[in-house]
Amino acid sequence: MTVVENRPEPRKANKDYSGLPEASPMGAPLDWAWLRGAKSEWGVRPKPSPRGLTMLDIAVGAYGEVPDHPQHRSMAPRGCDVEGDTPDMGYILNKKTDVWADNTRELYEEAVARQWSATRDIPWGDLQELDDDVEHAMCQLCTLLTEVEMIAADLPAKWMWRMNHDFIEAKMFLCTQIMDEARHAEVFRKRALSNGGGLLLSRSGPTSLLRTIIEAKTYTQATALMHLLGEGFVLDIFRMGELISPSDVEKRMFRMCMQDEARHVAYGTMHLRYAVENDPDVAEEIHEALDHGEMVLTEFGTAPDVSTALAVLLAGGVEHVEDKGFPLALEMTKKQFTSYLARCERAGVSRLERTQIPLDLLGIDIETIKRSAA
Template sequence: MSYYGSTDFSYNSDFNLRIRDIKKGNLDFGWLDNTRDKVEIRRRDARRGLALSDCEVGPYSIENSPEIVRDNRGLAPRGAILAEGSDQPDLGPTLNRKTDVWGYRVQSYWEEAMSRQWNVTTDVPWQDMDKYEIPDEVELAFCQLCTLLSEVEMIATDLPAKWSHHMNSYFQEVKGFIATQCVDEARHAEVFRKRALANGVGLLRASVRGEHALKGILEADSYSEGSVFLHVLGEGFILTLFRSSEFISPTPVEQRMFQLVMQDEARHVSYGLQHLRYLMDNCPEIRPQINGFLDEAERHLTGLFNPDQLESMIVLGGKGTSPECIKRGIEVVGAFQGKQIQEYFQRADRAGLPERRDRSPLLELQERMIGMIQAS
């Protein structure tokens, strides 16, 4: 036990007497002394049920919250009535500015996440796997890819989990959204693990370079840095990797798997983009810090282009290991890596960081890597 409260209620005579009194039926209804005025909640679209945006009214609305939350440092949800004085415990949130965490439309991403959940066990047509024969080298390559993707998904689960309790509880929608992200990423790690094992090959080599890249995400100094690295840069790249993996999937079973994971990934990218936009719009002085961070993060990310992953993608893209297959695989992988980088720059433009195109080492690194593979 590392936290001992200022009052031990089990031995507090006032508290115990009051509880005994209540149990005798002597209620004083003090908790109704400071109730707020009633609010009018209107369900705008019956098909959506009661949406978070329907509940954005009066003191409950984020629009009516200050940019910096000073009054609440505990677990009270936005709009709750706080105890007078300093009775509310301080849980030490470090992310108390709206710009620290908020993103445009975060409520709708949370709703979308909740409505688009799926189940690895039952929504992937595992029963169809027996219908298809996959060449051994392709199956091995696919299991190597699943191994790296499992590692990636671990960090994508851990990063939001690491930051959630640092967020002021008034930013409930962001906490809720990143909680869905934890579930999404855990599900992705589950699906890649199950697929690697499904045909008996299992998980292959863990990636040293890849894990160094992923450590960079987890060790970001602020939530915004972690978010831009994970959501915009990392997941943006992984989204394109998922698209490519659907494209080169050996059977419709894997295609279905990637169609489902790409939906979740794209939603995380969208939140990250909207957080970065919100940050750039409302806290432009942070631009040099974010750019400096991305200069390093983009170098880190190239660790995900590690030789094991690259070779497995080439085998999958070419559907084999013959020279012709490898040639075709290199073309496919080169094309999708180009897309990864271009789409990242487009998102950076949209978020208000167009200078990434000129500052980024990604294009040069990509050209060097493809050149090395072609030479070998």
């Protein structure tokens, strides 16, 4: 049973169930405790909102209270009565600060409401024949994105079974993230294969970054590396998608992915904020992860194959890659790092005094970041 103060008294049965049989016709003992009165709340009638019955609507009374330190380690639903000898599922994330974010329920409902189909909702039939260099660049970018997107599915999957089941809403949201990332891998794979090109090169750089993320020692470190750093950067690539898309097909693809990715970043940012606010010691743990992660990400972001493909797309072809592509790519990199540092501020883990990112070289204005996060 979840420990909640002022919990109502056990429900008194309004019927007399004392005469029920104690054994089945086969002689097996019967249990009527669930009928005769459980300690959990009874008579809860959450009202559906206009869109239906949401997770926010049913977060009422004891059912809506997420304990800081759950008593049990079983998969019993939060709010029910739990037998004392319930098996331990082996959870290691048993503090609310380990996984929670205040926007979890809202993001879950949003994710469910805004699912889309990479098969149906992208106008694949409108793809146009592109110049060879532009098609190659798009295919190279899609190769990379197909590779990196699934880390944001693998990583939650690695940790979810370790999360205490009282944090069910956080687990449910992460399930939506896994579905989102499957769709992203699908849409970029489809784009690479659908216009006369194909999957191109995979180098070691991205895999090094992915390995850093998947091997994070704690979930909070993993979240910092994945949601804040990795997905934050990918979100900015998706936002940039409008500038690099040769047709409306890619624009639509990037914009739909952007909406999903923004939810993931929103969860990660707010989880880190919740964790740091409630357990300030965790901040150093996050900083250590980001110290390393920023170095690996910088190597990844400046990898020659990634930067050249982006530059060609930004320039609309190889002809203007030097006078247009690379300068625009540098400007975008500056925006990516600026966004990342602003997110860190919002998450309560300011990196401005600690980061090894060459802010001066990139022309990043610290005061702008401070103002945007104030």
